[in-house]
Amino acid sequence: MNSNFIEVNHDNRSYLCLKRLSELGIKNGFTRRSGGVSHGKIEGLNFGFRVGDNPDAVRQNYELLANDIGFDVSRIVCARQQHTDNIRIVTEADCGKGVIVVDSDICDTDGLITNISDIPLVVFTADCVPLLFCDPVNRVVAATHAGWRGTAQKIGKKTVQLMKSEFGCKPQNIIAAIGPSIGACCFEVDRDTAENFDKKYNIPKLNGKFHVDLWAVNKDDMIDEGINPENIYVSDECTICNSDKYYSYRTHKEHTGRQVAVISL
Ligand SMILES: [Zn+2]
Structure with a gap:
């Protein structure tokens, strides 16, 4: 584990939090299984x-998360990611969408930004x-889901662009965290998928496949948008x-x- 992150434990639950954000009073965390x-x-x-779980169990898990990290479960906002x-841009009217109201109007969305505490x-x-x-200067936070498709479509870059255009954020003030996810060690794809990314991110393998470094692309x-490399963790x-510690689609398939990942001002 990277030493810029701290592991926070509550009972048998374990979260990775970016130390720098926690020190600034910004609630944040990446959950584990x-x-x-x-x-x-x-x-x-x-x-x-939408993974076949009992909805009451999922709700209870959100309550555990809210208690552990210290926020109000009824104000969580999440999207139907596609x-x-x-x-x-998340406003007060969106509070509760995705958890309290599971079928909300936030569809086809993979990034969320707000300046509301x-x-x-x-x-x-x-x-x-x-x-x-x-x-932390203009007080704006964002959470973005970047699979390989989102990364290829530059959703991380677009998030930063919106933070600048909508909220006047200066990129040199922005702190960013790239959380637990598939590494270049394991993200093996065929040539068609690899070609969505610049050659410098693709490691050719003897079997004709490629390993793509999505962390490096996002970083x-x-x-490129002006964030200081020292502020990207x-x-x-x-x-x-x-x-064994995380849910992994490639490992456990549809099961x-x-x-x-959560962040709150
Ligand atoms: Zn790996």
């Missing part, structure tokens, strides 16, 4: 309502790359190498739950 009340094949701390590059923004992943952003896109935890 252990603990939680979900049973069966997706046993653990599952946050996906591997798009659509980003929503006490609105926890949540994105789900199970190998895809979760990105958290915070401008470089942030640097990569957790360095691969969800496949650590599939997998979802972890979340």
Whole structure:
């Protein structure tokens, strides 16, 4: 584990938090699988309502998360993610969408931004790359789901662009975290998928496949937008190498739950 992150434990639940954000009073965390009340094949701390879990168990898991990290469960906002590059500016009227109101109008959306305090923004992943952003000066936070499709569509870069255009954020003030997700060690794809990314991110393998470094693509896109490399923190935890600790779609196939990344002003 990267030393810029701290592991926070509550009972048998374990979260990775970016130390720098926590020190600034910004509530943040990347969840792991252990603990939680979900049973069966997706046993653990599952946050996906659409993976065959009992909705009451998922709700209870959100309550555990809210208590552990310290925010109001009824104000969480999350989207129905679809591997798009659509980003929503979250307002007070959105509070509760995705958890209290599971079928909300936040569809086809993979990034959330707000400048309102006490609105926890949540994105789900199970190998895809979760990105958290915070401008502590203008007080703006964002959570973005960047799978390979979202990364290819530059959703991380677009999140930063919106933070600048909608809220006047200066990129040199932005702190970003790239959370636990599939690493270049395990993200093996065929040539067609690899060709969505610049050659420098593709490692050719003897079997004709390629390993793609999605963390590096996302980091470089942030640097392109003016974020200081020193303010970008990569957790360095691969969800496949650590599939005992995380839900992993590639490892557990369709029988997998979802972890979340959360951030709140
Ligand atoms: Zn790996």
